[in-house]
Amino acid sequence: MExxxxxxxxxxxxxxxxxxxxxxxxxxxxxxxxxxxxxxCTGMPGVLPALNKSVVEYCVKAxxxxxxxxxxxxxQDRKHYFYPDLPKAFQTSQYDLPxxxxxxxxxxxxxxxxxxxxxxxxxxxxxxxxxxIHIEEDAGKLLHGAGSTRIDYNRCGxxxxxxxxxxxxxxxxxxxxxxxxxxxxxxxxxVSNCRMEEGSMRCDVNLSLRPGPDxxxxxxxxxxxxxxxxxxxxxxxxxxxRQKKVLEKGGVITQDTMRxxxxxxxNYAMRSKEDAHDYFYFPExxxxxxxxxxxxxxxxxxxxxxxxxARRERYMADYGLxxxxxxxxxGERALAExxxxxxxxxxxxxxxxxxxxxxxxxxxxxxxxxxxxLPLSPEDLAKCIALVESxxxxxxxxxxxxxxxxxxxxxxxxxxxxxxxxAQVSDEGAIRAMCEEVxxxxxxxxxxxxxxxxxxxxxxxxxxxxxxxGKANPALVNKLLRELLA
Amino acid sequence: xxxxxxLSLTAAGCAAALAAGTVTSVxxxxxxxxxxxxxxGEIGAYLTVAKELALSxxxxxxxxxxxxxxxxxxxxxxxxxxxxxxxQGVRTTCxxxxxxxxxxxxxxxxxxxxxxxxxxxxxKVNMDEFAMxxxxxxxxxxxxxxxxxxxxxxGGSSGGSAAAVAAQLAAFAIGTDTGGSIRQPAxxxxxxxxxxxxxxxxxxxxxxxxxxxxxxxxxxxTVEDSALVLNILAGQDPLDASSLPHAVPDYAxxxxxxSLAGLKIGLPEEYFGPGIEESTRKAVLHTAELLKAQxxxxxxxxxxxxxxxxxxxxxxxxxxACSNLGRYDGIKYGHRTxxxxxxxxxxxxxxxxxFGDEVKRRILLGTFTLSSGYYDAxxxxxxxxxxxxxxxxxxxxxxFDCLLTPVSPCTAWEFGRMSDDPLEMYAADICTVSVNxxxxxxxxxxxxxxxxxxxxxxxxxxxxxxEETLYRVGAALEAARKEA
Numbered sequence: 001m002e003x004x005x006x007x008x009x010x011x012x013x014x015x016x017x018x019x020x021x022x023x024x025x026x027x028x029x030x031x032x033x034x035x036x037x038x039x040x041c042t043g044m045p046g047v048l049p050a051l052n053k054s055v056v057e058y059c060v061k062a063x064x065x066x067x068x069x070x071x072x073x074x075x076q077d078r079k080h081y082f083y084p085d086l087p088k089a090f091q092t093s094q095y096d097l098p099x100x101x102x103x104x105x106x107x108x109x110x111x112x113x114x115x116x117x118x119x120x121x122x123x124x125x126x127x128x129x130x131x132x133i134h135i136e137e138d139a140g141k142l143l144h145g146a147g148s149t150r151i152d153y154n155r156c157g158x159x160x161x162x163x164x165x166x167x168x169x170x171x172x173x174x175x176x177x178x179x180x181x182x183x184x185x186x187x188x189x190x191v192s193n194c195r196m197e198e199g200s201m202r203c204d205v206n207l208s209l210r211p212g213p214d215x216x217x218x219x220x221x222x223x224x225x226x227x228x229x230x231x232x233x234x235x236x237x238x239x240x241x242r243q244k245k246v247l248e249k250g251g252v253i254t255q256d257t258m259r260x261x262x263x264x265x266x267n268y269a270m271r272s273k274e275d276a277h278d279y280f281y282f283p284e285x286x287x288x289x290x291x292x293x294x295x296x297x298x299x300x301x302x303x304x305x306x307x308x309x310a311r312r313e314r315y316m317a318d319y320g321l322x323x324x325x326x327x328x329x330x331g332e333r334a335l336a337e338x339x340x341x342x343x344x345x346x347x348x349x350x351x352x353x354x355x356x357x358x359x360x361x362x363x364x365x366x367x368x369x370x371x372x373x374l375p376l377s378p379e380d381l382a383k384c385i386a387l388v389e390s391x392x393x394x395x396x397x398x399x400x401x402x403x404x405x406x407x408x409x410x411x412x413x414x415x416x417x418x419x420x421x422x423a424q425v426s427d428e429g430a431i432r433a434m435c436e437e438v439x440x441x442x443x444x445x446x447x448x449x450x451x452x453x454x455x456x457x458x459x460x461x462x463x464x465x466x467x468x469x470g471k472a473n474p475a476l477v478n479k480l481l482r483e484l485l486a
Numbered sequence: 487x488x489x490x491x492x493l494s495l496t497a498a499g500c501a502a503a504l505a506a507g508t509v510t511s512v513x514x515x516x517x518x519x520x521x522x523x524x525x526x527g528e529i530g531a532y533l534t535v536a537k538e539l540a541l542s543x544x545x546x547x548x549x550x551x552x553x554x555x556x557x558x559x560x561x562x563x564x565x566x567x568x569x570x571x572x573x574q575g576v577r578t579t580c581x582x583x584x585x586x587x588x589x590x591x592x593x594x595x596x597x598x599x600x601x602x603x604x605x606x607x608x609x610k611v612n613m614d615e616f617a618m619x620x621x622x623x624x625x626x627x628x629x630x631x632x633x634x635x636x637x638x639x640x641g642g643s644s645g646g647s648a649a650a651v652a653a654q655l656a657a658f659a660i661g662t663d664t665g666g667s668i669r670q671p672a673x674x675x676x677x678x679x680x681x682x683x684x685x686x687x688x689x690x691x692x693x694x695x696x697x698x699x700x701x702x703x704x705x706x707x708t709v710e711d712s713a714l715v716l717n718i719l720a721g722q723d724p725l726d727a728s729s730l731p732h733a734v735p736d737y738a739x740x741x742x743x744x745s746l747a748g749l750k751i752g753l754p755e756e757y758f759g760p761g762i763e764e765s766t767r768k769a770v771l772h773t774a775e776l777l778k779a780q781x782x783x784x785x786x787x788x789x790x791x792x793x794x795x796x797x798x799x800x801x802x803x804x805x806x807a808c809s810n811l812g813r814y815d816g817i818k819y820g821h822r823t824x825x826x827x828x829x830x831x832x833x834x835x836x837x838x839x840x841f842g843d844e845v846k847r848r849i850l851l852g853t854f855t856l857s858s859g860y861y862d863a864x865x866x867x868x869x870x871x872x873x874x875x876x877x878x879x880x881x882x883x884x885x886f887d888c889l890l891t892p893v894s895p896c897t898a899w900e901f902g903r904m905s906d907d908p909l910e911m912y913a914a915d916i917c918t919v920s921v922n923x924x925x926x927x928x929x930x931x932x933x934x935x936x937x938x939x940x941x942x943x944x945x946x947x948x949x950x951x952x953e954e955t956l957y958r959v960g961a962a963l964e965a966a967r968k969e970a
Contacts (some may be wrong), residue, residue, distance in 0.1 A: 043813045045585065046572045046594060046695040048726050078809055080856075089812025151817075163748045279854040282865055285697035285806055288727050385567050 001248050003209035003242050010162050011182065013192035013331050014138060014200040015058045020157035021137045022049030022092070029160075033143070033152040043087030048286050051076075057097065057289055058191045059135045062161055065189045065307055066130050066182075072292045074099050076135070076284040080276035081277055084151055085140040093162075094279045098134035099290065105130065105185075106309065108327075114176035115233055128178050129166030136160050155199075160212040161191070167206065167217065172236040179203065185306050188333040191459045196228050203232055208253070209243050217254040218243075223267055225260050235260040239267055248407025257455055284414050311336055319349035328357055332418035334372035341378030347385045355385060359399055363406040371417055376405045383413045391473045397422035424473045428480070431464070431472050435480045438463040449485055457481060492517045493654040497711040500563045500657050502951065511551070511562030515544035515606050518564045522608065522655050524661045525756050530630045531650040533569050540564065541549075543606045550604065559714055561604030566656035569610040570617055571702070572691040573597050574605075580693050581625035582615045584814045584821045586838030594691020595741050596660065596702055596725045603718045608656055613644030615842045616811065617667055619643050620914050623842040623905050624795045632675055634941060638898035641671030646875070648675040658715055659705045665799050666893070666918025667795045668703045669930035673893035673943025676932045678960070680712045681918075683950045684925035685730035687716075694810040696803035697728075699922040709931070709960040712952040713737035715745045716953065725916030726776050732951055740954040743965035747781035747889040751946075751959070752886035756792035757917055762895045769934035769942040770892045771898040776966040777890070777959065787886065794871050795920035800912060801855050801868035807845075808852025812841060847908060867879055869949060876924045883949040888959060893943035929956040 020027055023040035040047045040186075046326040065071055077095035105128050110121035140156040142149050163182070171173050183201065194201040208220035223239055226232050238260075243253055256269040279297060292300075306346035308330040315326040329339045335356070342352045364371065376384075388398045401416045409416065417423055438460055439446055457478070464477045487503065492514060495503060503509045523645040526532050547562035556562070567573060570580045572590035573810040574597075579585045593601075600607065614624040622630045622645025630645045632638040633653035636925035648671035651659045661668040663681040672679025680703040687702040694700060704715035720734045751916055753774060758767055774784045789936030816836025824837035842848070855864035880890060894917060921928040926947055933944035944963075948956045 039590075042818065044572075044590065044592065045578070045580070045588065045813070046570075046590070046691040047592075048690050048728075049728060050725055080809060080812060082812065082815060084815070084829065085816055087813060089815060090809055111893045278858050280809070280853065280858075282805060282809065282856055282861070286694075286727060383837075 001211070001244075003211060003214055003244055003247065004215075005035065005170055005222075005236075006167050006208050006210060007175055007236065008167035008206040008220075009143040009163075009165045009169070009175065010204040010206070011163040011165075011179070012202045013062075013163070013186055013194055014192060015159040015161060016192055017052060017159055018053045019052055021052050021055050021135070021159035022157055023158065029200070031154055033150070034154060036154045037156065042153050043086075043089075047057075049092065049284075051287050051290070052159065055135050056214070056292065057300050057303075058159070059099045059133060059161050060292060060297065061189045061304055062163070062186060062191045063103060063133050064301060064304055064345045065185050065191075066103040066105055066133065066163070068098070068100035068103030068130060068133060070292060070297060071097055071099055072294075072297065073097070073289060074292075075289040077281050077424060078284050079136075080280040081141070084149075085142055085156070087140070087153065087156060091136055091139065092284055092287070093136035094134035098132040099132035099292075101131065104128060105131035105178065105181060105182050105417070107174075109174050112173065114173045115230055126168075126174065128168045128174070131164040131166055133161050133163045136162060141426060171235040172240075175205070175236060176229060176233050179232060181308070184331055184333075188305055188307055190305070199227070202226070203233065205236055205239070205241070207236060207239050209240070210245060218247075219255050221253065221256050221258050223258045223260050224270070227262065231260065231262045234262065234265060234266065238265065242267065305333065308336070317347070319343070321349060321353055325350075325353045325357065329353060332371050334370065338371060338374065338378050342381045342385075345379040345382035347378075347382035348389070350383045351389065352381065355381065355398075359402050363402060367406050369406075375408070376402065380405075380413050387413060387417065391424060391426060391475060393417055393424055394470065394474065395424045396470070397424075421471070423471065425468055425471045426476055428474045428476065431468070431476055432480050434464050434467045434472065435477065435484055437482070438467065439484050445483065457485075489517050489520070493521055495657065496707045497560055497563050497565075497657045498708070498716055498830065501559050501561075501714075505556075511544035511547040511564075511606060512541060514562065515540050515564050515608070517547070518608055518656065525653065526655055528631065528636060529633055529649050530628050531566065531611050531646045531655055532609045533579060533581065533627055533646070535614050536576050536607055537609075539576065540606050543601075543604075547604045547606060552636050557602060557604035558718060560718065562606060563657050564606040564608045565600070566609060566611045566647060566650040566659040567597065567607050567628050568613055568644055568659070568661050570613060570662060570693040570695075571597055571660060573607065573610065576610060578610065578693070579627070580616045581613045582842070582845070583626045584837075585819075586598050586626070586820055586821065590691075592691065595688035595725060596719050597691065598896075598910055599718055599721075600660075601630075604706045605718070610923050611656075612641045613646055613843050614643035614667075616807070616850050617643040617662055617664055617700075618691070618807070618844050619754055620666070620911055621672060621899070621904060622646060622671070623901065624842055624843055626711065629901065632898050634676055634939070635753055635898065637900055638940065639674065639901055641674030641894075641898060643667040643703060644679075645671045648672050648677055649902035651675070651677045651705050651707060658707070658711055658868070660702060660715075661705050662692055662695075662720075663884045664699045664701075664803060664923065665915050665922050669893050669918050669928060669945060670915070672705050672930040673899055673932075673941065674898040676941030677705055677707055678709055678712050678932070679703065679930040680716060680953070680956070681921060681928045682716060682720065683730070683927040684922070685728050686927070686951065686953065688721070688726045688729050690723055690725040691793045694806075696806040697810060698801055698806060699799070701922070701945065704806065709929075709957055709964050710738060710741045712960075713741035713957050719854055730951070735880065735954055737953060737957055741957040743961045744958065745781045746959060746962050748776060748886075748921060749782040749955075749959065750886045751777055751782050751784045752786050752787035752882055752889045753777060753784060753892060754792065754882065754889055756789050756790040757891035761913070763897070763918065763936070765936035766892045766897065766942050770890065770944050772888055773944045773963060775935045776963060776970070780962045780966055782959070784890070785886075787889070789878050789882060789920075791855055791871075791875050792920060793831075795875055795923050796912065798868045798871040798875065799915070799919035799923050800851070801864050802872065804848045805865050806852070808849045808856065811841075811845065811849055816840070824919045844908070852864065872923050879920075879924045879926060879947075879949070885949075887955050888952065889947040891945045891947065893945045894918070897938070897940035897942060917945060923941055926950060927953050927956060929960050931960050933963070933967070
């Protein structure tokens, strides 16, 4: 039997605010256990929350970036359940008045398997609906040891946004493309660093199958604990196949909450609908309603940077870059800003794009560097490109300069050209002498060229370059040889 | 001054004696500590006496005074703190087994303010468990007796605070009021109790019962004392989002007897109905006559929605309580059961053992009213009723500067009389709860006694932030009663 897969997502992203949502404790990741805590975030008797305003701003930013409408009057609600990582026994969240709602994201979805590693693929454009985005607080973490369990409250009260999508996804590829773009946008907007491996971005997958696009939705399961982009794809494929098998045997899907075990590559049920929680939601009486007036909303809007889609369009329209280049350059905000700065420093856009896609992609990978921590300034990249394009050095020498700088050499490109002896010889007299010698010593290729074999010239150019130890300007060599052989 | 004279001083009197140098704070504090040791065995106001802390605070106060740098009018004056206010380093139990050994790692804003004003905390006083009750009988630890008649309850939930002030075991006391918990014990014990406007005093560090109703206030021997203490307590707190930004006036200025000419006071007829004891009704109506004699215009009026205040109050307060008390799970602090194998057992048994019946009753009520399927019928309805009750009051305040009612339908009852019938006990809150529901301020003042000599209280209800009006009327009434 063939089924259509229907997927909706709940994405949690930890916000990049300096302090927690209701107290001034630090949100920094990786501190020793229970060092970023206070009476407020550990839920001591008598404490009250003081809402961190930047949490509201970050959430509204995310909403604007994802084309949402903004609830200018919203509030927080308490969601109750007992668990040791939740010290107040309720999570302060938003229930019926989320800050943002009714948004969407247009995505160019690549065809085929998202994990096959192929770079350039054909794409189709699709719009994915965003139901709502709300703010809430993170919980602590249980540390299970031999015979005992300890609790680390450092993450308790770290602000989160939860992004809930419409059930608009039909394949794991669509989910992968959406999450990639979502991540990029949230990082762009400075809302979250979206490090899935640190748990600062998490994704729950709601998945069901139905016989065809017009059939009503089937019963869905919710899969939690997905800790990476590729795990999302694996978990979706696993759950899709599992449900298909059940349905093909005439079985029934139960509305379970599943937990993904990426190591073993399987899903298992955590709880079924029967023991679904009643969360006893009610409006948080200790926090005043959140009012985002026009003036505040305007300021938040003004603080939003140019987002990837708009930037991509601009690169194609203004710089004439191919779609692939534009997509690559706008994939991360730091990369796009680096590119913009290099162009501003005089680099021709297509050249800068080529250098970034080739040498830089290779070197950042080799040296495990992120785009926001490159050792070469955009001005120096523009300088390198200028050196090559003016014929002062060869393109190969340009790569040598980058290799040196990425390996820790702090000298400027000009100093490196001198120190490494990379300057091309463009002295016409000296090169003409070398050319004459090569013509004299290589009668066979000379004869071949004169007989009409264009390729023979390449061999002669190579001889001259060799004689000049690679420093001769290849274009000049070419030109002089043609003159000599004319 | 001898001990008896010292103990009979009001807070303002203590301040004057300290300023005049007739007594030191250490002497005054030691006198109170001795009195507590001698007489609190019978009264049972204190759960914890912070003897060393009190004496060292008193010594520090004397040092400041000697240097000519007292921190406030009440620097060096000893007081009692209700045991639901977090005091760093001093056990804070909420009169519950759940928090029997809880020593807070931080201090409530109001405790910090009282410290910053130089006031000397003698100790922590008894209350109904988590402030749920009207007689202080739900305390896990002990009974507190009404100093006027020790066979009677002191009222509640701030029964320890009222008894400490009435028995001269503290110059003043701090209480909290969620549905009458300052005003009713003040009335039962014959002292002055102020429930400030919601948001006037910070709740940060005050263990929450019902977040949208709780408010801190003073219990004192006089109206002037009440104003002096509120001067210290009031003000916006960045740690409490519900605290109000409005400037704090000098309340003591309004707490001086003056003519009430130009003031209009309403007598809402719903508060003088058949449920009110005759002696109470008479005493409050007599109060109205005294106010008229001071120049006020007193007229009957109506609050047609008064009947809805009690159910509205019990739905909202129980819902918030069940949420606020979820954190007591035996994991981080507080009582933990000795017999548990699983996480569920730790939580369930710790709560079953740690909470008393009244607390459990409220948690169950709250859980029910917040359950999906019942939320709209109860909690949401109650919130709508709350809005209407506020409008009801707003309408009355278009005509009147304040309203005069009884504090309680009856005077202090005998131990055990109400504890078997929670509904009857809840009904006794009828005159006080609507003030919290509407977020208003109200002052409870002694206005007479019944045939058995038990104190009767009159309640003055003001519009939000009209504490000054209440003090003005209260001071005039106090003076008129003294003359009479």
